Amino acid sequence: MKLTSSLIFLIVLIAGGFCDSTVNPPTETTTTSVQTTTVTDTTSQQPDTTTVSPSTTTNTPTSSTEPPTTTMKPTTIPPTSSTEPPTTTIKPTTTSLPDTTTSPKPTTVPPVTTTKSPAPPTPVEGSWNVTEGNLTCIRADLKVRFAIPVKDHVEYIVLSPNATSSGSCKLSDTTQELQLEESEYTLMMIFEKDANNAYLKNVTFTYTLPDSTGMVYNDTKLFTVKLGNSYMCDSSNDINLKNVTMEVFRIHIQSFGSVGNKDFSRAEECEADNKVNDMVPIAVGIALLVLVVVVLVAYFVGRRRSRQKGYQSV
Numbered sequence: 001m002k003l004t005s006s007l008i009f010l011i012v013l014i015a016g017g018f019c020d021s022t023v024n025p026p027t028e029t030t031t032t033s034v035q036t037t038t039v040t041d042t043t044s045q046q047p048d049t050t051t052v053s054p055s056t057t058t059n060t061p062t063s064s065t066e067p068p069t070t071t072m073k074p075t076t077i078p079p080t081s082s083t084e085p086p087t088t089t090i091k092p093t094t095t096s097l098p099d100t101t102t103s104p105k106p107t108t109v110p111p112v113t114t115t116k117s118p119a120p121p122t123p124v125e126g127s128w129n130v131t132e133g134n135l136t137c138i139r140a141d142l143k144v145r146f147a148i149p150v151k152d153h154v155e156y157i158v159l160s161p162n163a164t165s166s167g168s169c170k171l172s173d174t175t176q177e178l179q180l181e182e183s184e185y186t187l188m189m190i191f192e193k194d195a196n197n198a199y200l201k202n203v204t205f206t207y208t209l210p211d212s213t214g215m216v217y218n219d220t221k222l223f224t225v226k227l228g229n230s231y232m233c234d235s236s237n238d239i240n241l242k243n244v245t246m247e248v249f250r251i252h253i254q255s256f257g258s259v260g261n262k263d264f265s266r267a268e269e270c271e272a273d274n275k276v277n278d279m280v281p282i283a284v285g286i287a288l289l290v291l292v293v294v295v296l297v298a299y300f301v302g303r304r305r306s307r308q309k310g311y312q313s314v
Contacts, residue, residue, distance in 0.1 A: 120145065120154075125250060126161025130169055130178055137169035137257050138178045138191065139230070139264055143250040146185070146205060149243060150212045157185050157207055175201070176255050184208050191255035198256050199224040205241050216241035223253060225268045230254035233270035 125143040129136050144159040163180040171177045171190070180187045185207045192201035200222040206215040218241050223231040232252040239246040254264050 120147070120156045121158045123158045123247075123249060124161050126159065126163065128163075128165040128178065128180060130165070130167035130176070132169045135169060135257070135259050136261065137176055137255065138167060139252075139254045139257065140178060140189075141250070141252040142180075143248070144187075145247045145249070146207070146241075147245040147247060148207060148209065148212065148214075150209065155209055155212070157209075159187065163187075193227055193256050196227055197224050198227050198229075200253070200255075203239065203241065203246065205244060205246065207244075214244070216244045218242075218246075223251070227256060228258070228265055230264040230267045231270075232264075232267040233273055235270060235272035237270070237272070 123143050123145040125141060127139075127141050129140065130138040142159060146157040146159070148155045148157065159180065160182055163182045165178065165180055167176070167178040169176055174193055176191045178189045178191070185205065188202075188204045188206075189200060190202040190204075192199060202217060202219045203222070204215065204217040207213065218239055222239065225231045230252060231254070233248070234250055237248045237251075239248060252264060252267065257265070
């Protein structure tokens, strides 16, 4: 009986050691490629077979069988191949455009040179006459200057008191002539008369300058007076001879003089002189009026003071 129990126990021990042993160890195969790694894990295990010999015993035979060990096949996860596309970085191309901005050149303003024109010459009064026998038909006191435009400036010719005079008392029954002449100019004056008046009918001026020559005239009726009188004007007066200006500073003329008349006859003054002459009596009248007012005020003030002194004495 004891021997039988020992044998059964020995057999159980041997069977248990046999189940724990592994016939083939696991084999691992690794295949490496450029981009793929394959791992294969193969584990083979023989089935565990335990044979227990039957024994006849009074006790119920005990059968101990360990559950079979299940080895899970490892799952091979292929490596993820992540290939990112190459990134191409394009450098910005910067093209420098040529600078087309033209800086304005500094404008140099030349200094303004002011050239003062020379002062025009001042004329001097001269006296001329036309005499035939014992008859002096024309008398003329003149202070005249001529302004002549030449290119971009003005030239002046002054009537010289030394100019040579000539003329005619009987150019016609109704006309007389006075001509004044020098090397660079000739001034001709034609006088005419009607039944009551005498006047200057025509003025002609011929000149010769280095840069200009010409002949200009004015044939309007000028300086009209009663026949037998003279014309006088101390105020300045301009006479237009086309583009030339005859500047008359003073004039006293008489035509159609009578025999035996040795000087100018009664003078008729120009309107400009009459305006000046009218101012003189007006100014004198105002001065006299102021003087009268002052005298009256002084009289009344003195009388009032004398009355006050009389009251105080009483």
